[in-house]
Amino acid sequence: xxxxxxxxxxxxxxxxxxxxxxxxxxxxxxxxxxxxxxxxxxxxxxxxxxxxxxxxxxxxxxxxxxxxxxxxxxxxxxxxxxxxxxxxxxxxxxxxxxxxx
Numbered sequence: 001x002x003x004x005x006x007x008x009x010x011x012x013x014x015x016x017x018x019x020x021x022x023x024x025x026x027x028x029x030x031x032x033x034x035x036x037x038x039x040x041x042x043x044x045x046x047x048x049x050x051x052x053x054x055x056x057x058x059x060x061x062x063x064x065x066x067x068x069x070x071x072x073x074x075x076x077x078x079x080x081x082x083x084x085x086x087x088x089x090x091x092x093x094x095x096x097x098x099x100x101x
Contacts, residue, residue, distance in 0.1 A: 025059040025060065028059040029055050029056065029059045032055045032058055032059060033051070033052070033055050036051050036055070037051075045073075045075070046093070046096070049071060049073065049085075049093055050093050050096055050097050050100075052071075053069065053071065053090075053093055053094065053097060054097050056069070057097070063098075064094060065094075066087040066088070066090040066091045066094065067087060069090060070084055070085075071084065071085040071089075071090055071093070072084050072085070073085060
């Protein structure tokens with residue numbers, strides 16, 4: 001099963017969020033993200049990544065291990081390069097999510 005959730009976060013301006021998803025339960029994921037981002041709340045980059053991961057966990061009813069999920073990000077910096085977070089970075093986000101819940 002493959003699912004994709006994407007969020008566009010711009011660190012240098014007031015938060016601009018576009019939430020889309022594709023794959024299994026895509027409409028549920030979009031609804032989850034729209035609810036979380038409603039009213040244009042101020043999210044840090046880490047909070048936005050964690051919200052995207054939490055959306056997948058919620059709609060798929062799964063708790064992920066770092067080896068079971070890939071998280072790709074593009075930061076609004078000079079390089080604007082796409083990169084996949086390492087397993088240790090994903091683990092940090094998963095830990096933050098579980099501590100928050």
